[in-house]
Amino acid sequence: MAATSPRRVPTSRWPRALGGLVVAGVVGLLALAPVSAVVASNLPQPIVAAPSDPRVGDVRPTSRIRAVPVGLPEAAVVRTLEDVRPIATAALGAEAADEILAVVADPDVSVAGAGPDPSVWSYPYRFPRADAVVERADPEALAAHGGELGAALMVVAADPAAPYAVPEDAARLAFAVLDAARGDGACDPQLDLLTLVASGPEIGPEIVDSETRRTQLACPGDPTPGWLAVQRALNEMSGEDDLTRLVEFDVDRLATARRWAEDLVARFPDDPGAVAALGDVHLTRGRYLAVPQPFSSRHAYDDARGLFARIRATGDRLAGGLGLARAELGLGRAAEAARLALEVAQGQSRPGRALQVAVRAEERDRRFARAAATASRLADLGPAALPVDGSFIPIAHPLTWGADRMRPVAFYILAAGMGGGGLVGDEGFVPRYRPTAGITDEAEFCPQWSARRAAWLAGDENVAAEGWPDDFDAIAPSDFGGTCPDPEPLKRLIDNPDPAAQALGL
Numbered sequence: 001m002a003a004t005s006p007r008r009v010p011t012s013r014w015p016r017a018l019g020g021l022v023v024a025g026v027v028g029l030l031a032l033a034p035v036s037a038v039v040a041s042n043l044p045q046p047i048v049a050a051p052s053d054p055r056v057g058d059v060r061p062t063s064r065i066r067a068v069p070v071g072l073p074e075a076a077v078v079r080t081l082e083d084v085r086p087i088a089t090a091a092l093g094a095e096a097a098d099e100i101l102a103v104v105a106d107p108d109v110s111v112a113g114a115g116p117d118p119s120v121w122s123y124p125y126r127f128p129r130a131d132a133v134v135e136r137a138d139p140e141a142l143a144a145h146g147g148e149l150g151a152a153l154m155v156v157a158a159d160p161a162a163p164y165a166v167p168e169d170a171a172r173l174a175f176a177v178l179d180a181a182r183g184d185g186a187c188d189p190q191l192d193l194l195t196l197v198a199s200g201p202e203i204g205p206e207i208v209d210s211e212t213r214r215t216q217l218a219c220p221g222d223p224t225p226g227w228l229a230v231q232r233a234l235n236e237m238s239g240e241d242d243l244t245r246l247v248e249f250d251v252d253r254l255a256t257a258r259r260w261a262e263d264l265v266a267r268f269p270d271d272p273g274a275v276a277a278l279g280d281v282h283l284t285r286g287r288y289l290a291v292p293q294p295f296s297s298r299h300a301y302d303d304a305r306g307l308f309a310r311i312r313a314t315g316d317r318l319a320g321g322l323g324l325a326r327a328e329l330g331l332g333r334a335a336e337a338a339r340l341a342l343e344v345a346q347g348q349s350r351p352g353r354a355l356q357v358a359v360r361a362e363e364r365d366r367r368f369a370r371a372a373a374t375a376s377r378l379a380d381l382g383p384a385a386l387p388v389d390g391s392f393i394p395i396a397h398p399l400t401w402g403a404d405r406m407r408p409v410a411f412y413i414l415a416a417g418m419g420g421g422g423l424v425g426d427e428g429f430v431p432r433y434r435p436t437a438g439i440t441d442e443a444e445f446c447p448q449w450s451a452r453r454a455a456w457l458a459g460d461e462n463v464a465a466e467g468w469p470d471d472f473d474a475i476a477p478s479d480f481g482g483t484c485p486d487p488e489p490l491k492r493l494i495d496n497p498d499p500a501a502q503a504l505g506l
Helices: 014-041 081-092 094-105 128-136 139-157 166-181 187-198 205-218 224-235 248-267 272-288 294-313 317-330 334-345 352-364 368-385 447-457 487-495 497-504
Strands: 391-394 406-409
Touching: 081 094, 081 128, 081 139, 081 166, 094 128, 094 166, 128 166, 139 166, 139 187, 166 187, 187 205, 187 224, 187 391, 205 224, 205 248, 224 248, 224 272, 224 391, 248 272, 272 294, 272 317, 294 317, 317 334, 317 352, 334 352, 352 368, 352 447, 368 447, 447 487
Parallel strands: 391 406
Antiparallel strands: none
């Protein structure tokens, strides 16, 4: 019998084909991953509190942070030096009150008297004319009414319409009175003195830190001192335009703000104002690190998002919603940021800060017609969109908590006013562009200019035909961010659209 070779069993091609499909599928998934990530990042994200911060407890609906200055007599209305006179008389006596208020009102003399050059003044500061009057006062009257007088003088010093030289001397006299009235530990005068010092751009951080610790001892159980320290550290940042590099001073201020905020939350883990202060730190870190350290920036915005979600869950739509809107904008979810900001603005008597965020978010989302309408709404409100009286906040407008009722103040007790500073805003209106003065500015306090830019980007052909003013009007004083771009660069680009499109990368 002839030998037969073993029959070859045919192999199926399916396993081989299936393997090829699997490989192709994996390659396809990898190729589509970046696209999926981009799409997913723009989807609404569930708003949940970050569980990673054990310091934050169950946040209560109301904060124990007090409106400053705290020493004003109940029902007192203080606008001018004449309104201060009855309080000064009660604290210092009629003759002394007339004498020192006359000095405050006179631009040719100062309560500082013939003291040394301000550059060599040591702390606590001494103002010879003011100190001489305070030392003659009856100790009991000063203890009873000195805090009231100091607070009233702070209100006068904070008035942007006050006559020349009055704010500086009113602040100096307030310091002298409060320094005497706080004695060995009176809380209210001590807290107002901290407010005065923390709102002094020319006063060093070491003094602010020292007075904060002293105020915490004088006012146990009060979160206001720590909150003031956080806001001072954040708001004195340089506002460096070149965000591609880290500035040592700003890094130090951020570290100080974070240290005070974490201490504040450790002391008051359920207070929404304290939690918002820590959220403000994360928001500021997120913006500051956006270019040089983008991953750290995103982590900071995520932390802020979780904290403000906790506040929003208590029913605080203003601080919680505004903080969430800023965090969402930083995370690149502009549409959600705009929705949240407009929700916050609805029904608010002072919706300026929320509308500013909404304008930037709508620009980032490239909904320029809506941004133009929102900016026009803000321009129509003008200065009334922002608090014009009420509680003080050092140096710059609040980011979140207190945005509807707190106004920035800056007291210059060593020298004449030099202007306030502060980090403002979130991201620019286009993701990638070459910063150009008068074109790519954020200009959040100049809504008339922003409305025209957004309307042009929306294709409104009437923008160039409208009359352009020599200068636009800001809705806030220049010391507190209220500056407008030069109108000419944008006008020239609108009249010559091709270079404009090239400059903006459109």
